Amino acid sequence: MKLLVAVGGASGSLYARRLMETLAASPNVEVATCFSPCGLQVWRHELGGEPNFPFRRYQVDDFTSPFASGSALWDAVVAIPCSVGRLARIAHGVGDDLISRAADVALKERRKLVLVVRETPLSPIHLENMLTVTRAGAVVLPAAPSFYFRPATVEKLADTVVARVLDQLGVVHSLGPRWAEEDARR
16 A cells, blocks of 8 residues: 555644554555645644654655656545645645645545544534535544543554544554454453
C-alpha cells in the first residue's frame, strides 16, 4: 500500500504521531507525509520538536508529488487531524495545496480518503461538508476516542481513533483489543 499522511492544523497532532509510529512498523506500507504550515505549527505546540519519521516528506506546495496526479499508482490519503477549513476545501474541490489536491485526486480516482475531522461543536456548514465528501466517497472519521477498554494513557486513548483509521485502510495492527477479544479476557 502507498499512503499519504497529511497533517493539518486542527488540534490533535497526537493522532498523527501515533498513526505514523504505527505505520513505521507496518510492513508493506509505503508512507509519505505532508504538513500544512498550521499543521507543523500545531505539532510543535502540542508535541514539541519536529516530526521525525523515516518517510519522505513533501512540501505543501509541491505539485510534482505523485499524490497530485491520478496517473501515479498510490492507494490512499489520510488527513489527520483534518480541520473544518480543510474539509470545506476538499468538499468544494479547492485543490490549492498538495493536501487538498491529493484529496481531490483520491476522490476523482475512487481511492481511499479518510478525513479525521477534529472540531466541536459542528455547525450546519460543517455537517453539510461532511455529507458532501461522504457522498463523493470519502470516509469522515471524527476524532472521537472510545472508552470501552479503559485506556490508561492519553496515547492509548488516541490509539482508539488511530485503530479505526488503520482499519479503514486495511492495515493490520495491534493497538488494542477488539470488542469480542475483551469479553474473552474477563
